[in-house]
């Protein structure tokens with residue numbers, strides 16, 4: 001998970017240090033040390049020393065916050081929670097201990113699949129409005145994790161790996177079947193791209209594109225792999241956005257290119273489309289793959305998706321598994337030109353054949 005919450009590390013440190021002078025000297029020394037370790041990113045050491053000190057004296061809210069943040073920064077959210085639950089008991093004050101505890105608790109609950117608790121902690125952080133940065137931190141997460149009152153009335157249906165949210169459940173003929181088909185898609189894709197996700201994927205099914213735009217500030221559909229959530233149109237393919245999430249968590253691509261990133265999602269969309277035929281139609285028999293790869297902004301979007309889907313299907317069948325994985329991990333054209341050049345040329349010939 002490529003998530004890093006370095007926000008305000010320095011600010012939190014300096015406000016905490018302001019407190020240190022008023023605290024008994026042994027504790028102050030521990031905190032000063034913890035602050036230095038946090039600032040320099042020595043999180044393992046901070047955790048070891050912090051846990052040792054807390055075993056001797058548990059009544060150190062600032063140290064609980066440091067240790068909790070260190071765990072959360074390492075994506076060890078279930079270990080962060082008990083510390084942050086202790087530091088949130090601090091009275092709301094200028095030091096920010098309480099609000100930052102609530103902010104990080106919100107993140108930690110979200111990534112341990114406890115969205116209700118995440119929402120409550122983040123809302124409390126915002127309501128206290130104690131420090132501007134903590135408030136912004138919480139507001140951004142309420143928005144980004146879609147933990148807003150707007151969604152409260154949506155119908156939720158859960159499967160083993162998904163939590164589906166329906167804007168207009170009455171418009172879906174069979175909710176259980178709709179959910180089961182998406183769960184099957186998840187399982188089919190994760191056979192090719194196994195990933196262990198920290199939470200269920202929140203799968204928002206919008207009925208109305210016009211409602212989505214002002215809420216999401218983006219056009220449907222799209223996935224947010226880091227947050228393990230996606231927004232889809234009701235009639236969208238069952239696999240496309242799920243593929244974005246699973247490929248990200250399975251391979252952690254370091255470099256993405258639109259042709260490849262969208263191509264893999266089209267290839268895994270779990271439809272029975274003849275992708276080569278569709279690409280021939282959109283490309284009118286001819287496509288310069290390397291040009292599409294390097295300059296996706298020049299391409300017609302529908303053509304890019306169709307050619308990308310056919311290309312990835314072709315490469316899945318003709319490249320070695322190692323080449324295919326390497327392509328998805330580093331998707332840049334230049335990184336793949338030497339290994340995939342002949343296959344791309346063969347694909348272009350295939351594409352140029354009459355339908």
Ligand SMILES: [Zn+2]
Pocket residue numbers: 240241244261262265
């Ligand atoms: Zn996509």
